[in-house]
Amino acid sequence: MAQLLVVEDDERIRTALIRALRERGHVVSSAGTALAGLRQAVEDRPDLVVLDLGLPDLDGRELLRMLRAVSAVPVIVATARDDDDSVVEALDAGADDYVLKPFPAGQLDARIRAVLRRAAGATDGAPVPVTVGDLTLDPRSRRVTHAGTPVELSPKEFDLLAYLATRAGTVVSRRELLSEVWRLPYGGSDKTVDVHLSWLRRKLGESAADPRLLQTVRGVGVRLAEPGS
Ligand code: CA
Secondary structure, X not given: OOEEEEEOOOHHXXXXXXXXXXXXXXXXXXXXXXXXXXXXXXXXXXXXXXXXXXXXXXXXXXXXXXXXXXXXOOEEEEEOOOOHHHHHHHHHOXXXXXXXXXXXXXXXXXXXXXXXXXXXOOOOOOOOOEEEOOEEEEOOOXXXXXXXXXXXXXXXXXXXXXXXXXXXXXXEOXXXXXXXXXXXXXXXXXXXXXXXHXXXXXXXOOOOOOOXXXXXXXXXXXXXXXXXX
């Protein structure tokens, strides 16, 4: 059971979605506009947001960017546009997963549970905390500290950092990251990876021009390693 926020302007879809998710045991609140959704996401602190991309007042991706500036809440995007570009753009903007409309409620529920499982750290994978330089990452609690200070990451940012941390010192290609972290083995663009890397860098207090832990190897990929190594 989770506390969910559904942001959807189509009343018919919204009502059906709320009912279906409540039947599956979730506590559901809703908003019909992007701005109301943003306000509720901040005030109600839901466990996860289901976000329609086509909203009347703001594009859902715009909302996502605004939301990401203030919150690391997991977001699943629902889109009627079944072109790769809008999905990739939503992932670039910080979505953790997506569903294509029309989708069965069971599929959305399965994705909600998967995203929440990841967010709760109930994944398999290395249960042992990893330390790289002054960065410590605990896969179980999904907590990250940098020089002793907690760093708040979105689920996808955490997944990306964790993937690199368990391969510390090794250069990982963007293609591998798209396949393993984003589950986009055939699609996606390098920009998706680069955008998230730039967010991670900012949160770790570094930049591409002055890298410390996150080191880009031109033409090959990126590695997480101790500064100066
Ligand atoms: Ca809509």
